[in-house]
Amino acid sequence: MPEQQLLKPTEWSYCDYFWADKKDPQGNGTMAGFELLLQKQLKGKQMQKEMSEFIRERIKIEEEYAKNLAKLSQNSLAAQEEGSLGEAWAQVKKSLADEAEVHLKFSAKLHSEVEKPLMNFRENFKKDMKKCDHHIADLRKQLASRYAAVEKVRPRMPGWEKAAMVRTGQSMTVALALPGDDLMRCVDLYNQAQSKWFEEMVTTTLELERLEVERVEMIRQHLCQYTQLRHETDMFNQSTVEPVDQLLRKVDPAKDRELWVREHKTGNIRPVDMEI
Amino acid sequence: MPEQQLLKPTEWSYCDYFWADKKDPQGNGTMAGFELLLQKQLKGKQMQKEMSEFIRERIKIEEEYAKNLAKLSQNSLAAQEEGSLGEAWAQVKKSLADEAEVHLKFSAKLHSEVEKPLMNFRENFKKDMKKCDHHIADLRKQLASRYAAVEKVRPRMPGWEKAAMVRTGQSMTVALALPGDDLMRCVDLYNQAQSKWFEEMVTTTLELERLEVERVEMIRQHLCQYTQLRHETDMFNQSTVEPVDQLLRKVDPAKDRELWVREHKTGNIRPVDMEI
Numbered sequence: 079m080p081e082q083q084l085l086k087p088t089e090w091s092y093c094d095y096f097w098a099d100k101k102d103p104q105g106n107g108t109m110a111g112f113e114l115l116l117q118k119q120l121k122g123k124q125m126q127k128e129m130s131e132f133i134r135e136r137i138k139i140e141e142e143y144a145k146n147l148a149k150l151s152q153n154s155l156a157a158q159e160e161g162s163l164g165e166a167w168a169q170v171k172k173s174l175a176d177e178a179e180v181h182l183k184f185s186a187k188l189h190s191e192v193e194k195p196l197m198n199f200r201e202n203f204k205k206d207m208k209k210c211d212h213h214i215a216d217l218r219k220q221l222a223s224r225y226a227a228v229e230k231v232r233p234r235m236p237g238w239e240k241a242a243m244v245r246t247g248q249s250m251t252v253a254l255a256l257p258g259d260d261l262m263r264c265v266d267l268y269n270q271a272q273s274k275w276f277e278e279m280v281t282t283t284l285e286l287e288r289l290e291v292e293r294v295e296m297i298r299q300h301l302c303q304y305t306q307l308r309h310e311t312d313m314f315n316q317s318t319v320e321p322v323d324q325l326l327r328k329v330d331p332a333k334d335r336e337l338w339v340r341e342h343k344t345g346n347i348r349p350v351d352m353e354i
Numbered sequence: 355m356p357e358q359q360l361l362k363p364t365e366w367s368y369c370d371y372f373w374a375d376k377k378d379p380q381g382n383g384t385m386a387g388f389e390l391l392l393q394k395q396l397k398g399k400q401m402q403k404e405m406s407e408f409i410r411e412r413i414k415i416e417e418e419y420a421k422n423l424a425k426l427s428q429n430s431l432a433a434q435e436e437g438s439l440g441e442a443w444a445q446v447k448k449s450l451a452d453e454a455e456v457h458l459k460f461s462a463k464l465h466s467e468v469e470k471p472l473m474n475f476r477e478n479f480k481k482d483m484k485k486c487d488h489h490i491a492d493l494r495k496q497l498a499s500r501y502a503a504v505e506k507v508r509p510r511m512p513g514w515e516k517a518a519m520v521r522t523g524q525s526m527t528v529a530l531a532l533p534g535d536d537l538m539r540c541v542d543l544y545n546q547a548q549s550k551w552f553e554e555m556v557t558t559t560l561e562l563e564r565l566e567v568e569r570v571e572m573i574r575q576h577l578c579q580y581t582q583l584r585h586e587t588d589m590f591n592q593s594t595v596e597p598v599d600q601l602l603r604k605v606d607p608a609k610d611r612e613l614w615v616r617e618h619k620t621g622n623i624r625p626v627d628m629e630i
Contacts, residue, residue: 082624090612098621111620118614121434128432129443135429136450139422146415153411156404158397163570167405170577174412228628262630269627276625287611294439294607301446302602308595316588319581326578331570335563336366338394344387345374348358349552351545352504354538 085280092283112214112279115286116207122293123203129297130196133188133304140185144178151175161334166325176318184311192304199296210282217275224268231261361556368559388490388555391562392483398569399479405573406472409464409580416461420454427451437610442601452594460587468580475572490558493551500544507537 084094096111151174159167200206360370372387427450435443476482 082622084622085624089608090615092611092615095615095619095622097624100620114618114620118618125432125435129435132426132429132431132447135426135431139419139426142422143415143419146418150408150411150415153408155408155411156401159401159405163573166574166577170580171408265628265630272625272627290611291607294605294610297439298442298602298605301442301598304446305595305598305602309592312588312592312595315591316585319584319588322577322581326574326581329570329574331567332365334570335368335566339366339368339371342390342394343371344376344390346358346360346371348361348373349548351548352541354541 092287093280096283097279110214110218112283113211115283116211119207119286119289120204122290123200126196126199126293126297130193133193133196137185137188137193140181140188144181144185147174147181148178151178161337162325162329163331163334166322166329169322169325173318173322177315180311180314180318183314184307187307188304191307192300196297196300199293210286214275214278214282217271217278221268221271221275224264224271228261228264228268231258231264368563369556372559373555386490386494388559389487391559392487395483395562395565396480398566399476402472402475402569402573406469409469409472413461413464413469416457416464420457420461423450423457424454427454437613438601438605439607439610442598442605445598445601449594449598453591456587456590456594459590460583463583464580467583468576472573472576475569486558486562490551490554493547493554497544497547497551500540500547504537504540504544507534507540 085091086094092115096115099108099110100114101108151171153171156167158164361367362370368391372391375384375386376390377384427447429447432443434440
């Protein structure tokens with residue numbers, strides 16, 4: 079028999095590599111190659127969900143951090159410091175509220191631009207995969223039952239070797255003196271079912287392959303969105319320090335002294351000697 | 355009497371404005387002008403301490419944030435993602451540990467470069483101020499007792515107006531037919547005490563003034579150190595995102611498919627028709 083060429087050489091395509099069943103390592107039974115592809119799809123959906131949950135955890139951490147910074151910024155420690163130093167100190171405190179704001183915005187965007195899309199991508203995926211699964215499984219059942227029909231009709235002749243099973247891809251030769259109509263019809267029906275299964279396998283596995291490429295792309299894009307948000311956040315955070323630096327440059331001990339002395343002076347008349 | 359010139363005109367110097375006592379608003383007694391200056395010094399020390407405590411609170415917030423990020427980075431969500439996407443995801447998680455490290459370093463430097471110096475600056479300040487206080491108070495007591503001595507010796511003549519008190523800076527004229535030796539000696543002693551008090555007032559208030567300028571400068575420098583650390587931290591934090599971006603650029607669905615198919619393929623022999 080002529081050697082088969084891969085349908086999509088060099089592409090490691092799903093449609094080329096999952097024809098045979100997989101033996102169950104535990105011992106009993108087998109699993110269709112197609113099942114492995116389906117499991118991979120479902121695992122991919124699970125990964126997407128878990129990544130979304132991870133982002134949710136990050137969001138919680140950011141919200142906690144923001145809450146703590148906002149609270150501390152309201153603290154009244156050293157609030158009595160006055161003058162230009164007092165103003166600079168007040169801005170140090172305010173900058174914490176600004177930082178809190180930056181981190182709150184970050185967490186909000188993490189939610190709307192990363193967590194949510196990751197969670198909601200292909201909401202009905204499991205259902206779709208189930209349909210897929212049943213569809214192919216039905217075709218396999220059909221194939222199996224038509225194989226059984228052939229076996230039933232095929233006469234058993236002693237001495238004739240049983241040909242290798244169709245699953246190894248070698249043709250099944252049934253040697254008979256007179257092939258009966260029944261047998262021919264059963265073989266025909268079998269081949270039709272196999273043809274149908276074959277077609278659907280190629281179509282469906284290629285679709286799953288496409289879905290997986292899309293999934294990886296979607297995740298990549300959203301993780302890029304994540305890093306973009308991280309970059310932005312660090313930049314916004316940097317800008318909260320600028321007003322503090324400005325006020326620190328304006329700190330003037332002499333001016334502060336003037337302010338304080340003007341307010342608290344008791345009297346500038348110096349004592350003079352007592353005279354007789 | 356000639357008009358007094360300020361000792362340090364335009365400088366709003368402590369040595370010019372705190373000669374008189376301040377009336378206690380509550381009603382009884384007075385407080386020396388000098389006391390106000392001392393209180394300001396002690397308040398300044400309190401401000402320094404409170405600023406240090408504020409920084410401590412910031413440190414605690416940073417440590418909590420770092421701890422949460424480090425913990426989340428160890429989380430196993432989506433750890434089963436494989437291939438180039440799996441690597442990028444693993445780096446997303448690792449980057450949280452890198453961020454945690456950045457914030458821990460930040461908190462450590464906040465402690466050693468801001469919190470600690472602010473807390474420890476002039477550890478013995480209160481003691482020093484107490485000495486100061488007692489020193490000037492002793493000179494005032496001396497002055498008061500020598501004033502009392504003059505009063506005791508000064509004869510009371512009906513009809514003579516009592517001259518204005520020395521505290522308003524007008525000379526006390528004592529009209530007598532014959533100023534006695536006792537009186538002259540008492541007035542002399544008084545003037546000596548006043549001279550001493552005057553000198554110490556000028557010296558000490560100028561010293562307090564200098565200390566206050568130093569305090570403001572010290573705080574300003576350490577707050578600048580704070581903003582410097584903030585800048586650095588945001589920059590280091592930005593750099594933790596770079597390795598993630600690199601791996602995201604390398605995400606390749608086709609390569610990931612090849613990897614997975616090589617490992618999980620069941621068989622590439624396609625079925626052929628059954629033949630009779």
